[in-house]
Amino acid sequence: MKFYYSPGACSIGIHVLLEEIGKPYEAVLVNLREGAQFKPEFTSINPKSKVPTLVWDDGSVLTEYPAIAFWLAATNPNALIMPEGPEYQARALELTDYCVSTIHMQGFSRIFRPSNFAPNEADHDAVKAKGEEIFAKGLHLMDQALAGKDYLLGHYSFADSALFYISFWWNGRLKKDLPGNVAAHYARMNARPAVQRVLKAEGFA
Amino acid sequence: MKLYYSPGACSVGIHVVLEEIGKPYELALVPLKDGAQYKPDYMAINPKSKVPALQRDDGSVLTEWPVIATWLARTNPQAKLMPTDLEGEIRCLEAMDYICGTIHPQGFTRQFRAANFTPTEADQPKVIEQGKQLATKYFDVLEKGWKGDTWLLPSGYSVADAALFFVEYWATRRSGMTLPPHLDAHLKAMLARPAVQRALQQEGLPA
Numbered sequence: 001m002k003f004y005y006s007p008g009a010c011s012i013g014i015h016v017l018l019e020e021i022g023k024p025y026e027a028v029l030v031n032l033r034e035g036a037q038f039k040p041e042f043t044s045i046n047p048k049s050k051v052p053t054l055v056w057d058d059g060s061v062l063t064e065y066p067a068i069a070f071w072l073a074a075t076n077p078n079a080l081i082m083p084e085g086p087e088y089q090a091r092a093l094e095l096t097d098y099c100v101s102t103i104h105m106q107g108f109s110r111i112f113r114p115s116n117f118a119p120n121e122a123d124h125d126a127v128k129a130k131g132e133e134i135f136a137k138g139l140h141l142m143d144q145a146l147a148g149k150d151y152l153l154g155h156y157s158f159a160d161s162a163l164f165y166i167s168f169w170w171n172g173r174l175k176k177d178l179p180g181n182v183a184a185h186y187a188r189m190n191a192r193p194a195v196q197r198v199l200k201a202e203g204f205a
Numbered sequence: 206m207k208l209y210y211s212p213g214a215c216s217v218g219i220h221v222v223l224e225e226i227g228k229p230y231e232l233a234l235v236p237l238k239d240g241a242q243y244k245p246d247y248m249a250i251n252p253k254s255k256v257p258a259l260q261r262d263d264g265s266v267l268t269e270w271p272v273i274a275t276w277l278a279r280t281n282p283q284a285k286l287m288p289t290d291l292e293g294e295i296r297c298l299e300a301m302d303y304i305c306g307t308i309h310p311q312g313f314t315r316q317f318r319a320a321n322f323t324p325t326e327a328d329q330p331k332v333i334e335q336g337k338q339l340a341t342k343y344f345d346v347l348e349k350g351w352k353g354d355t356w357l358l359p360s361g362y363s364v365a366d367a368a369l370f371f372v373e374y375w376a377t378r379r380s381g382m383t384l385p386p387h388l389d390a391h392l393k394a395m396l397a398r399p400a401v402q403r404a405l406q407q408e409g410l411p412a
Binding site: 062065067071075087097100106 | 302
């Protein structure tokens with residue numbers, strides 16, 4: 001199986017799941033800063049021009065963070081990252097979707113790529129401020145979801161990988177403070193050997 | 206069970222799913238144009254200030270379009286709204302995530318709420334145009350990757366079709382866009398379904 005990623009992109013969360021699972025995989029670098037995602041070599045694999053992307057051994061391609069996370073969890077029961085039963089699985093997907101579709105794509109994208117939102121450079125600070133507001137609100141909801149728990153669903157699950165990359169961006173990259181429960185979750189994640197291997201592999205440790 | 210919705214919002218897709226299932230449910234109106242989603246009554250139900258939200262009979266609330274759809278499909282297997290094999294389930298989820306996480310917020314929110322993208326009013330037409338271009342590109346990805354017959358998945362009708370329906374409906378009814386052939390045929394097939402017709406009628410929307 002091939003795993004297409006870019007260092008520090010949201011693919012880092014899927015990278016963590018792959019390390020938790022511990023089966024062999026081939027990590028393939030797609031340098032987003034150099035626009036490699038828009039080149040034919042990559043668009044012929046994933047026309048959405050996004051990482052993470054998984055290519056199975058039969059050549060078929062799986063995209064979308066929540067779908068990849070769910071599939072990895074479902075096919076690797078020994079890794080204990082799939083919550084039991086439709087109710088908890090729905091909750092894990094709900095948390096993952098919110099991290100990916102809202103905190104990342106509405107919040108972080110405004111902070112990191114304001115020109116994708118407002119054409120006029122003079123507006124970019126306002127766009128970034130709105131992104132920070134969306135991000136902070138999302139972290140607040142995650143803080144509430146973590147009340148009294150070590151991990152989002154109590155036990156470790158694939159949803160924690162999504163919150164990990166969100167925390168990594170806010171605290172690790174933007175150097176901003178996380179709310180208490182999220183900070184404790186981030187510390188717990190950073191203590192996991194799988195996370196430490198990924199940070200090293202992607203050049204952050 | 207209660208569906209919190211706003212007429213013509215993406216919640217119409219979940220409304221279709223509930224009509225397909227055919228069990229009794231309640232509709233609760235959250236008029237987005239009046240900002241009802243930011244009022245304390247609604248934020249107590251869904252602090253994300255979004256529709257759709259589904260309140261189950263035990264009072265608990267489920268949010269996020271793909272999650273509500275997946276949960277409804279899995280807990281109502283007789284309605285056959287989601288493949289039961291893992292590969293099929295994943296493809297269904299992948300399609301819903303693309304539609305709800307990319308096509309909707311990147312393509313259509315740009316067109317319908319340009320002010321959320323740029324504070325400069327004079328730039329809004331550019332944002333709207335960019336939204337149309339992106340939506341066209343995203344539709345093209347679906348068109349070229351089309352593996353089904355009438356429906357999005359080769360396994361047949363599923364909740365992914367209800368997701369595709371709401372963006373197709375917006376594209377043709379609100380944005381004046383032309384759909385590529387598979388999507389155009391898909392929208393026509395959706396509009397012919399009694400469940401879709403009932404949902405549109407209940408929300409006061411033209412067919």
